[in-house]
Each structure stands twice: as structure tokens, then as C-alpha cells.
Amino acid sequence: MLSSVSRDRIALAAAVVGPFAVAGGLIPFRTAISGANMALVLVVAVVAVAAIGSRLAGALAAVSAAVWFDFLLTEPYGRFTIAAGPDVLTAILLLAVGLAVSQLAARARRLHLVTITDADHLSRIHRTTQLVQSGAAPNEVVNQVRPQLVDLLHLRGCRFEQGVLLGRPPRLEPDGSITPRPVHSSSQPGELPDEDVELRVSAGGVYYGRFMLSPTPGHAVTLQARLVAVTLADRVGAAFDAARSGPDRRT
Incomplete structure (x- = not known):
């Protein structure tokens, strides 16, 4: 079984790499799928990181997801610039939702540790x-x-x-x-x-x-x-x- 320290380190690494990998996997479909739906897929990646890691890992995953959504999935591609107004709002909501999820996951883990014990x-x-x-x-x-x-x-x-x-x-x-x-x-x-x-x-x-x-x-x-x-x-x-x-x- 992984120690809490090892788990946190893995979660921090996943917070950086996970959203990037998910965003990269969406590149072939970025013209066929709406920005809002791609953001929802990235939120799933944030939830996965927040569920196994610390509050810091969840917050880092939220920031990473917003950054790679901007860079890889919105026009102009490959630049930290968003041309379409709706995509700007989607990126902001992606960051906000990701941060909120990381806080909720951290709180849920704490309650679980207190209640499910000897x-x-x-x-x-x-x-x-x-x-x-x-x-x-x-x-x-x-x-x-x-x-x-x-x-x-x-x-x-x-x-x-x-x-x-x-x-x-x-x-x-x-x-x-x-x-x-x-x-x-x-x-x-x-x-x-x-x-x-x-x-x-x-x-x-x-x-x-x-x-x-x-x-x-x-x-x-x-x-x-x-x-x-x-x-x-x-x-x-x-x-x-x-x-x-x-x-x-x-x-």
C-alpha cells in the first residue's frame, strides 16, 4: 500500500501530466466537439486527481486543465490566447469548477478518515x-x-x-x-x-x-x-x- 507521502507525490505529478494528456487526446476532435463538452472531460481529470491527492494537487490540476484547454483546444491553437468569447467563459468556469471540486474532495477525504476508523x-x-x-x-x-x-x-x-x-x-x-x-x-x-x-x-x-x-x-x-x-x-x-x-x- 502506498504511503500518504508517495500518494501525494503521484497526485502532484498527475495534476501536471493528467490534464495535458487528456487535452492532447482531444486534439483530433476539437473541431467536432464543443468547447463546453471538452471542458467537462477535463473536469473529470481534475476530479480524478483531487480524489487521490491533496487539496494542492486538486488545485494544481484545475489550473493545468484551464491552461491546456486554452493552449490546445481553443483557437488560435498553440497559443495562450482565446479568440472566441464563449471559450473564454468556458476556460474561466473550468478553472472555477476545478478549484471547487478539489476543495470538496479534500473535505470529503477528511470526513472519511475521521468516520471510517477503528x-x-x-x-x-x-x-x-x-x-x-x-x-x-x-x-x-x-x-x-x-x-x-x-x-x-x-x-x-x-x-x-x-x-x-x-x-x-x-x-x-x-x-x-x-x-x-x-x-x-x-x-x-x-x-x-x-x-x-x-x-x-x-x-x-x-x-x-x-x-x-x-x-x-x-x-x-x-x-x-x-x-x-x-x-x-x-x-x-x-x-x-x-x-x-x-x-x-x-x-
Whole structure:
């Protein structure tokens, strides 16, 4: 089975080559098929790339499709110029639709990874959601989630800082990535940085605090586990939001 890194590299290559190959295959038919129909064929290529790759790969495929549609399939052929007004609109729509599809595909993959996972991950999310829905105080939810994060991400330690936002430590992002990415040469895919990583807690655009995660050096963490950690932090944010909004609002 391909690793996520290998799959992303293949998707990036396909994002460049795929739309070009499809557009090239349409050249013999470009006088017989309307520009709109050729654009639809290129959208299929963008969808294929977005389905297997990252958001970046999908966006790159959308740009590549629009470029090769212009260069190979619209008059004057072989030039980055479009003579017909309808073809200009088609090229713009091709780019817009391709970008939208790449975003939707990335979102769908994330939801799939969170929901189609092992029973232990689902159990963590379910228990925390039930606690929030019961009206538990935010600190109670924090105290339940903190040891779960330690176990889930194989941490040396974890603390919660309420309302504190100091420094610029590495951050666990909503899509499960770490920014900035670890740069030491020995880092493996999924390995967290050696320093503490922040996992922010917010809801409704309001920042409530952050978990400071102390990773175990050399221990890789799966993307699924990181996405579950983000979901647990979201539940903590919901608890703070419910407490701020009053007893009648529960998430």
C-alpha cells in the first residue's frame, strides 16, 4: 500500500501530466466537439486527481486543465490566447469548477478518515461528545480530553492553557498537518516536532485556549489519530462555547 507521502507525490505529478494528456487526446476532435463538452472531460481529470491527492494537487490540476484547454483546444491553437468569447467563459468556469471540486474532495477525504476508523477512535469522540451534551463544565471536558490526547498521540505530556497565546510554536492544524513541518533530516512521515506543539481550541470564531502537546521523539503519529485529536479539541471548544452562551445552548 502506498504511503500518504508517495500518494501525494503521484497526485502532484498527475495534476501536471493528467490534464495535458487528456487535452492532447482531444486534439483530433476539437473541431467536432464543443468547447463546453471538452471542458467537462477535463473536469473529470481534475476530479480524478483531487480524489487521490491533496487539496494542492486538486488545485494544481484545475489550473493545468484551464491552461491546456486554452493552449490546445481553443483557437488560435498553440497559443495562450482565446479568440472566441464563449471559450473564454468556458476556460474561466473550468478553472472555477476545478478549484471547487478539489476543495470538496479534500473535505470529503477528511470526513472519511475521521468516520471510517477503528472503534477506539470513535469511542473517544462519542464519550467526549456525550460529556459536552450533558452540560459538563469546560474544565471537566478538558480533563477528560487531555489524557486521551496523551494516549492517542503517544505524548510525553499535555497541558491546557486557557486564554493564553504566547510565542509561535508548531501547530496541529484542522487538516491534521503540522505547520511549520519538521525540518530535521531524520524526521519520518507523521513524526511530530521535538518541541511542544499547540492544538488550538475555539468555536464560533472565538479562541478559548490551547492544548500544548509534548511529543515523544521519533514516534510517528497517523493522520487518522491527528484528525481525531483535532475533533476532540473541537468538542472542548463546543463546551466553552456552550458555557459562554448559557445553559440552553448545548452542542
